[in-house]
Amino acid sequence: MNRALNFNAGPAVLPETVLREAEKNWLNFNHTGMAVMELSHRNKEYETIHEQAKLLLRELLSIPDSYEVLFLQGGASLQFSMVPMNLLTEGKTGNYILTGVWAEKALKEAEKVGNTFISASSKHQQYQSIPTENIEVSEDAAYLHLTSNNTIYGTQWQQFPGNIGIPLIADMSSDLLSRKLTIENFGIIYAGAQKNLGPSGVTVVIIQKELLSRSGNHLPTMLNYNTYADHNSLYNTPPTLAIYLLKLVLEWAKELGGISVIEKRNIEKAKILYDAIDCSEGFYLGHSEKESRSKMNVTFNLTDDETAKSFLHQAKEEGFIGLNGHRSVGGCRASIYNAMPVEHVIQLAEFMKKFRKYN
Incomplete structure (x- = not known):
């Protein structure tokens, strides 16, 4: 499975x-x-x-x-x-x-x-x-x-x-x-x-x-x-x-390998997603200021509500679960805790790039 x-x-x-x-x-x-x-x-x-x-x-x-x-x-x-x-x-x-x-x-x-x-x-x-x-x-x-x-x-x-x-x-x-x-x-x-x-x-x-x-x-x-x-x-x-x-x-x-290895992995995973946001020329809009960014929860929005809804719908069809932002703020959120495989984060970043290309 x-x-x-x-x-x-x-x-x-x-x-x-x-x-x-x-x-x-x-x-x-x-x-x-x-x-x-x-x-x-x-x-x-x-x-x-x-x-x-x-x-x-x-x-x-x-x-x-x-x-x-x-x-x-x-x-x-x-x-x-x-x-x-x-x-x-x-x-x-x-x-x-x-x-x-x-x-x-x-x-x-x-x-x-x-x-x-x-x-x-x-x-x-x-x-x-x-x-x-x-x-x-x-x-x-x-x-x-x-x-x-x-x-x-x-x-x-x-x-x-x-x-x-x-x-x-x-x-x-x-x-x-x-x-x-x-x-x-x-x-x-x-x-x-x-x-x-x-x-x-x-x-x-x-x-x-x-x-x-x-x-x-x-x-x-x-x-x-x-x-x-x-x-x-x-x-x-x-x-x-x-x-x-x-x-x-x-x-x-x-x-x-303990905390040092886990921390290094978390920095790597967060960078993959924040790079996808920062290199999107404003297509993806990060919520937090750069110096305060979380390495656990990457929050972002898109340029309008319809595009955001389309993103979440297509992401779900591609198998991505739980990308909806919290009900109090909306938008999108990718939670990439310790157990999240790096490969899954890479797949999400590739999907973000593909979605941007066709929208």
Whole structure:
């Protein structure tokens, strides 16, 4: 069977080798006579999966011992609430940088918990860029929150704010594991898995241990980071199948050569599509400013709505899946996460050139 040319923004393409490995063990994992999702989360077979996933994350991302690695559910959307509930202590203010819809949603949830402050925003520019200059931090700031990659608008932080004196919190749902990071520069990194890490259902939280002291006992048990840190993310039944697939994706990433190789591949894939846009003499119009371009989500439009509709229709007939832009902005979007083969990106660029030639 031919694999789809899957450019969906998420849930997104997974490595074929990962899917085949999961298929091979689907009914009988490690001679247990059970599928992974049938194993008890207290079973030694599952505990091994759990620990291997954590160790691989630590190895691939160079996570120091001063950080906890947690597995949660609820996606990044739950973290929009958990971050302020755990860190926004009395008399403090949550600082937010707005770069798109997901940053706006994070701010909206924090406003329900306590005081907030907008440190910078590119909303007035229709979120075409990352506001790297004139970032203002309030005097009583508890933390500074940002979204590292903006799937809807196709922008991405190329360099993160430094020397801010407060914990930097990053929603990295769409670019964690896609490039090198200095983990020590962040207080918390969180990411829904369904872009680069695995399937939907598990959320990875990397949190500085010293921040755990801010989580008060008044919090609901399942909304307190200490619950997960104290019980190895096994206080209740975790999303076992999703964590198993996360482990397989991490093994695939390691076998590929790790973060340095993955980052190089992602730069190559993004360049192929941005070259197709930049060399089109205005036929394709990129949404984001060049210095803010995402290497995960390439967003663009065409000169008019009818031509865009024709492009999407013909692309679908050619087998390209998921190229429609987000419903809030329209246009086109090609999501080229870690598992997206370079060959599929080349095929899309060739289709773009062919479509331009005949239109």
